[in-house]
Amino acid sequence: MSEILLRAEDIYANYGDFQAVQGASFEIRKGEIISIIGTNGAGKSTLMKAIGGTLAPKSGKVFYKDTEITGMPTHKLVDLGMSQVPEGGRVFARMTVMDNLVMGSYTPRARKHKDNALERVYDLFPVLKEKANQVSGSLSGGQRQMVAIGRALMSEPELVCFDEISLGLAPTVIKDIYTKIRQINKEGMTIILVEQDVKRSLKTSDRSYVMLKGKVVLSGKSSELAEEDVKKAYFGL
Amino acid sequence: MDALLQSLIQGVLLGGLYALIGIGMSLIFGIVKLTNLAHGDFLILASYISYSVVAATGMNPFVSLIVVIPVMFAIGYIVQNTMLNRVISKGAEPPLLVTFGISIVIQNLLLYYYTADARNLRSPIATKSIIITDGIRIPYIYLIGFLVGIIVIVALGFYFRHTYQGKAIKAAADDREVAQLMGVNIKSIYGIAMGISMTTAAIAGVLVGMIYNFYPTSGSAYLVIAFAVVVIGGMGSTYGTLAAGILFGLAQVMGAHFFGASAQLLTGYVVLLIMLIFRPQGLFQR
Amino acid sequence: MKTGFLSDSKRLIKALIMVIVLVGLFVLPNVANQYTTMLVMLICMYIGLGQMWNLLAGYAGLVSLGQQLYIGIGGYALAVLSNYYNIPILIGLVVGGLVSVGLSVALSFLLLRMKGMYFAVATWITAEAFIVIFAGWTYMGSGNGLFIKAVRGMPTSTIYYYSLIVAILTIFIVVFLLRSKLGLGLIAIRDNDSAAETSGVTIFRTKLYCMMISSFLTSIIGGLFYMSQVWVQPYAAFAINWTIAGMFIVVIGGIGTVAGPILGAVIYVILNQYLSQFGGISMIILGVIAIVVILFAPKGIIGSLQNRFGFEILSARRDANKNFMGMQIQETSENTEQ
Amino acid sequence: MSTILEVDNIHVAYGRTKIIPGLSFKVEEGQVLGVIGPNGAGKTTLMNALIGLVIPTEGKIIFDGMDITKLPPDKRCHLGLGRTYQIPRPFEGMTVYENVLVGATHGAGRTEHKARPYCTEVLKRTGLYEKRDTLAGQLTLLDRKRLEIARALGTDPKILLLDEVAAGLTDAEVHDVMDLVAELKKTGLTIIWIEHVIKTMVESTDKLLCLATGCLLRYGDPKETMNCLEVQEVYLGVDEE
Amino acid sequence: GGNGETEDPGTATPERDYILIGIPNPSTGPIASFGEGTPWAEELAIKTINEAGGIYIEEYDMKMPIQLKFVDTESDPTKASEVTQKLIVDDKVDMLISRHTPDTALPVSAMAERYGVPTVSLECPIDAWLSGGPYEWAFHSFWSIDTVYTTFSQTWKDLGFGEGTKVGILMPNDPDGLAWLPIFQERLAADGFVVSDPGRYPNMNSDWTAIINQFKADGVEIVTGVNIPPDFANFAIQSKQLGFEPKFTSMGKAYLFSSDANALGVDIAEGLSAEVWWSPFHPYKSSLTGQTPAEILELYTAESGRTWTAPIGYKYAGLEIAIDVLTRAASLDPEKIRDAIAATDMTTVVGPIKYNDQHISETPLVMGQWFLNDAGDMVELKIINSLYPEIPVNGEAFLK
Ligand SMILES: Nc1ncnc2c1ncn2[C@@H]1O[C@H](COP(=O)(O)OP(=O)(O)OP(=O)(O)O)[C@@H](O)[C@H]1O
Ligand SMILES: Nc1ncnc2c1ncn2[C@@H]1O[C@H](COP(=O)(O)OP(=O)(O)OP(=O)(O)O)[C@@H](O)[C@H]1O
Ligand SMILES: [Mg+2]
């Protein structure tokens, strides 16, 4: 087995007084794809924020390659090789598509490969090349999602986390994306998928975690998880 | 005829200076979305710092920039990081009040240390001109102001268009959280933006100090000019600011030329309001 | 859930307190010393100024830096009408208010095209332009301004009552407005204008009403200020300081709350009076206080208290369960899901 | 059944970029019309044109026999057009209840008193009743989408325009939305629904319209539209499952 | 009327054992340079009398020392009016002294009238102060614009500028400019000068090209008017840049203080002439200590390290008047104090004070010019013309 890349231990995260994540743990090994699934409001996005540094966890620890990274500022995590696509196709609305993508290669490590990476993204989403000089605030919903995904890929991360990757994308594009994900995974990128589409995520990932009300209630090899169990865990039946 | 040409020249040159006064504000206004009511006072603060440096070392005011710029950059960085960053996400009004607080503190500290006496950074070229004809002259100091204004603005334009850091500032202003996810150090990036704004204020402050006399309260007059330039040019648009500065400067000087001295300020404002009717988001804003 | 009885009695107590406070304020000039009367008078004026700025900035999202325009108009209206036409002061106040409304309507066609800080700056520049206009207008006494001779001997207590009534009026109007359909539309526009528009809110009209109300009352408050000051002069009458004072009051007290400007005005007036004796450093202290308060309580004092204790005085919030009229201390929504 | 909405050869452009170069179709009263198409095809743009956020450069939009091509959004809302936003835009400083109240008072022209029971009903129907006092800024994505629908319903529309309200929902939740749509349809509401979830579209719409680069690719029975070769090519992709 | 609002002590035990004089002062803001020297000058003035135990007050049959209460007007008339009200109703001052430009003198005098507080006002052109009248409680002393003109024109005539000389006037649109304008226009015309008037420019004007162009076109030889210092500085520098060099400049307000004059740079400042309201060369003596202006200012420079300014004389004189009045009134009854002010007839460091029925007493004004000092690095003021025989001339006017 390959080394553990990221390990989250007993994470608690709050919004004010409200506990959105209540003791969730998971780990991911180098080269894996894992999926985190759960109903709306289960706390998936919050967990990702807590790991990615945009929301300080109340308690718990996060390790990246055996170094503790809990509470480390986000930009440092990015330097270490973690990247995230937040949910909802968030783009730098007043910047052009091209500048958005270029921002993806902000880390010194990624800057070197900027031109290559840009080509790859354009390859994946040809429409973005057409719109390279359009202000991204005026893109369609799906196009924004493409920018967000492309931007994360620009940083050539070791570990990337996609929150609701297929949101707003047309079926053709979704298919492409999933093919692409498997491909970049094979090229060595470790991937966390946060998805609503249970079937697709089970199919794509090596292992899965099911979250309910802020806790991980089920986990295991995706291929071994029975659909019945997942459903039960999912709805807390 | 000479008088008209002289006014035209003066208007354009003055406009370059106006653009320089406005550019730092426009940057912070458009990109960080912060209305810095203390911009004029920072500018005058730079004039005073330069004054002290010149008084202590006897160097040329321009040379004093090697001290003034780093000091102003640091002040901007610190002010942004210790105060403004804490309120920037709380809506438009708290930062407005904080910058106003900073404005009165600067004014009164200056008054305290430097007294209400008039000061300037007069250098021998202040009263010299290039004489073209008897009726047309180009004052060196305005010419320098104009050229420096253009250089600074072009440099800033390049910075925001072609450097990662420049883009990071814009990105951070658009979406803080996502910018962090790109690896931007959000804590320092606004500080850097403010530092750059203060750098332009430093340059403008030294020029203003060489052209005009200044007092601890002089800042407010420059704030109005900066605002006018920003509104005409469109927030955060570097070349827009340049065009706006020239338009505003020309409007004032030509207003005075055609309608008399009393019309000078008013013509400026009228041009500004007309601009706003046709381009409510500024000249160069999409 | 509270029982009907409980909330009824709470309401009664609340009403009782209000009545006592009101009666107290109305007899104040007879029982308190002259200085207290003057302080409360100033506080009342600044409450009005603050409430009106809050209505624009805090509720409608129209961050104005040009309220001084209406202060100036109010002062000048008083001066012109009483000096040149011998018109009684009170009528002068109202006429000033109406002129301001007219002006605000005319300006709205220009200003309301702008959003955010463009609006802020444009309002300020407009007021600056009015300095230039009034300073060049011989009829208005040009740069010299005008003395409002008719109010020279007016006793403080008279101005006190006018101010008190106007302050109460502004509070009442703000509360009433916010609990009306118009207020709901205003807040919707502030939060997201295009969504508000597709929800049926007519943006221009809603903002316009708001500007009209605020210009009318601000102008009346301007008249009151100049009743007490006697001399109206363009550079002071149209000075940004008026709006800054309003902003200080609202932001320190708590923007977007009704009680905020009241507390803010009390702090502002007392602080100013107290600091005035410290000569050179009074302004530094005021500036530092403004900065420190905002840094540690960015929502203002009332806003922060509300956050901590979870109640709202004079709330404009609608409770989905209860009828909204009547002034009661309401508990804000605690999150239902846990 | 009568035609409630007629789109007659509209051209829509943002500045110099033409998005919809001539599009015509009709919607019957009480129907659910599905709109699909690749990303960037112009679906949201079409909706913006219907609601008045962008004015077509050519062509006409006729609603209930009335030419509304140039009316501003608020007027259209008063006439009975309600919409949701693809990227939710709640009034963040307001509670969920107040969000709905805005539409119910300003959009539907009720007094606040009269709007109250109606809002309660809308909130219950959209499953937000429990959260009525929560500040809208604190909702999860799903609830924000629900709130979008609730707010649109609050305006008491004759036509409801839904923009990707089911995106990001789990199967069960999508079913909730489908039930809601079915229920709304029963009350005689006309619905125009943009969505990328094919199964849903096929199951719950009466007619399906496929857009590609601003042009009408196919308009008709949902199954037929889906089976159309061109649609499969540009939109669905060659099926591998 | 509001005059009844002041309370009458009436009893034999005083509420406090000192006399309180309120002094609103522009300590901060644009006219802060006028406020400089406060409280030094005022405290100097009350020192001797307080050391002697104060002033005898009949009602209480005791001597009471004077205490001063200063408040900052921030150079803002609105603030000035608010803080003056505080002095009156909170601190219950027995008297007010109001001075330093219309922005302070007018609102303070207006409040004095409303509340019926006896007030000594100084240092604001008489014409401007009168526009707020008629006054019952406030009394004012300074010079009038008419005198300014007479002084200016006398100097010009002495220098040989005769009828037909082209005079450019530079008057802003502010209370001073508007007050000076009609008087200068009328008298310039009467004296046969040819006037070039580019119009009322606003304060803090940033560009002077149009004005300079007109002066050049009209062949202006003398420039006169009244400006705030930054505006004149700017005008003078731009004039030089654009090649406009008038033969003689006589400007009010623009470079009264040594700091303002020297900030212009010696090349510009040398030869400028101005109205001088007070200087170390004034021959009067303090009614309190017999000190001469020169002595007082020497003390000031020694203690503060700053150069002298004319307002210091008026700060001092205000208290001279107040002490004289209170001594004569021997009462804290406002009406008695007021009557005592009306009856004033004395000589202060700024000159004789005797109010007329408009409550005005005109103080002397002379003409000064800035001369290069011996080292050649600074300019210093000398008096070059005087309508008052007692104030001697100590420099010879020159053209540049
Ligand atoms: N900014 C916020 N303030 C307060 N509460 C929040 C905030 N964001 C989310 N929550 C709450 O935290 C809980 C978990 O939210 P989270 O976004 O992590 O869920 P999720 O599993 O990602 O759901 P979804 O599938 O809808 O994205 C929800 O109940 C939500 O209401
Ligand atoms: N303001 C604008 N300026 C220029 N182009 C724009 C603007 N708004 C949208 N577009 C372009 O118009 C096209 C259609 O956008 P629209 O949002 O209608 O697509 P859509 O069909 O809703 O796509 P999606 O399924 O991704 O939401 C896109 O290519 C988009 O980039
Ligand atoms: Mg989520």
Ligand SMILES: [Mg+2]
């Ligand atoms: Mg769309």
